[in-house]
Amino acid sequence: MQLAVLGFLYDAQLHGYDLRRRIAALTGHVRPIADGTLYPLLKRMETAGLLRRELQPGQVAAPRHMLSLTPAGEQELLNRLRDPDELFITDENRWFTLLAFLRHLDDPAEQAAVLRRRLHFLTQPASFFWDGDRPLRAADFDDPFRQGLFTIATATTRTELTWLRETLAALESQA
Amino acid sequence: MQLAVLGFLYDAQLHGYDLRRRIAALTGHVRPIADGTLYPLLKRMETAGLLRRELQPGQVAAPRHMLSLTPAGEQELLNRLRDPDELFITDENRWFTLLAFLRHLDDPAEQAAVLRRRLHFLTQPASFFWDGDRPLRAADFDDPFRQGLFTIATATTRTELTWLRETLAALESQA
DNA sequence: GCAGGATATATCGGGTTGGAGGTATATTCG
DNA sequence: CGAATATACCTCCAACCCGATATATCCTGC
Incomplete structure (x- = not known):
């Protein structure tokens, strides 16, 4: 899932809720990512210095945490796209996610x-x-x-x- | 992985090491199940009453723990094979594993x-x-x-x- | 005016996974 | 005889994942 977050945030600034929708759409809305997965993941990634957040006062509803990648986060995506271990068949979704963001290796x-x-x-x-x-x-x-x-x-x-x-x-x- | 263990033990008595080999072969030997996954899983399943073990003195090497399903374990396999939640596409392997053991629903x-x-x-x-x-x-x-x-x-x-x-x-x- | 749905974020508990490391025995080959 | 390999089991740990549950806001329809 980290890979999907990195991929979506590479060239766009998104908030958690939007990210959740896009990740769900990536492989069909069959098994949307659970809140209990996404938000702790975002927190871990922030702690790891991969992304930063910027609080934005609520326009539509509750205030949004706009997320964007740090330089380290961008580097992490590129590293993963190049990482041979990422394309094992046993986790098809992993490979599909990688494929979806391969354009970022320009x-x-x-x-x-x-x-x-x-x-x-x-x-x-x-x-x-x-x-x-x-x-x-x-x-x-x-x-x-x-x-x-x-x-x-x-x-x-x-x-x-x-x-x-x-x-x-x-x-x-x-x- | 539980599903694979249940499936393999449904009509055969196996020990952990053999199980490990068969699970690895099920989808190709690309990503064999790790010991740190298998043995704790077996212990959990035993605690849950799904399987029992019988110690057999070593013939080839170290003594083997021969594993077999309890009636509850057999029932659990049949329940899972019938469970609609088991065939989501997001985890292809889940569906493939289920397919491999579908013959047990006779x-x-x-x-x-x-x-x-x-x-x-x-x-x-x-x-x-x-x-x-x-x-x-x-x-x-x-x-x-x-x-x-x-x-x-x-x-x-x-x-x-x-x-x-x-x-x-x-x-x-x-x- | 208020009920319901969409928006938006968060925590907790319990189960699941893999990597790294450890122990011990039997066979095979040089 | 000794080394390597295959057999066989185990634990710790960090990460990860999901369901349940909670909170608060905004908008739409009645």
């Missing part, structure tokens, strides 16, 4: 580097898709639900790989 | 009910895919990475929907 070559890392990560033989050297097939699972899980996982990965290769080609022709 | 009609709930959930207009009544298109986003995020999200959903409809048809013809 050098196309750097953006391409992140995508290439993701590409490398996805094509690496992980044991869910490989049995040693042999790629697994859905037929290798006897249970239809395990088969489905495998089917969905591989189809998803294939879709993303296609997109990654196309986007990379576009970025590289641009550079 | 009535095809009940399995179908879970899939139908997921289907309903995915087709519900969420604001990531819809702008009010109008379905969003990739072209609605100016940033190529947001476009990509949207493309991948929709393609993934479409893939899963196709699979859900096929699997449901198969289950219903079977019943």
Whole structure:
């Protein structure tokens, strides 16, 4: 969630409530971020020197705490966007959030580097898709639900790989 | 993670180390469950009466704590498989884990009910895919990475929907 | 004039997670 | 024989997350 906060505040000054709405919209309003998550997070980030707040008298309702990133906060976002650990598949949302803010790395070559890392990560033989050297097939699972899980996982990965290769080609022709 | 533990122990007696391996293999060995997560979890689950352990003298190495579900533990798994809250998209792994153990609900009609709930959930207009009544298109986003995020999200959903409809048809013809 | 909803922020408790570190035994290979 | 590796379990700690609960303001409709 830190990543989303950093991403949204990178070029805009927002208050907590607005942030909450935007984070919810980022992946659909299915599971909005809870107040008990957001406000303590903001406080932690402020203590850590990543953001500062400016109290603004209430115009619409209660007074707003306008939030903006400190230089350290901006640096933190850029570091995270470049951090190889951020793109693990196990937490899809993490990768999606990163993708949503990748434009903040404004050098196309750097953006391409992140995508290439993701590409490398996805094509690496992980044991869910490989049995040693042999790629697994859905037929290798006897249970239809395990088969489905495998089917969905591989189809998803294939879709993303296609997109990654196309986007990379576009970025590289641009550079 | 509780769900995975319950799922694996439903019809097999395992020790912690084995459980750790199986959970890691479930979604690829990318992010194996940490010891600091697993062992405290097992202890909590034992305290909660969901599982019991039986000490077995070491055959291969250190003595093993063989784990098995109590009747309450078995019931807990079945409850979770039926729980509508378990299939939120925000935590893909949660849904995948559930899918992997859906066979434990051995009535095809009940399995179908879970899939139908997921289907309903995915087709519900969420604001990531819809702008009010109008379905969003990739072209609605100016940033190529947001476009990509949207493309991948929709393609993934479409893939899963196709699979859900096929699997449901198969289950219903079977019943 | 007041009830209800949207705006806006906050705390508390309990559960969950991962990283770092520690202990001990059995096998395998040089 | 000794080192490395795999097996097997454990604890502490800091961070994190959510639900419940609380407070206060502004606007709209009745």
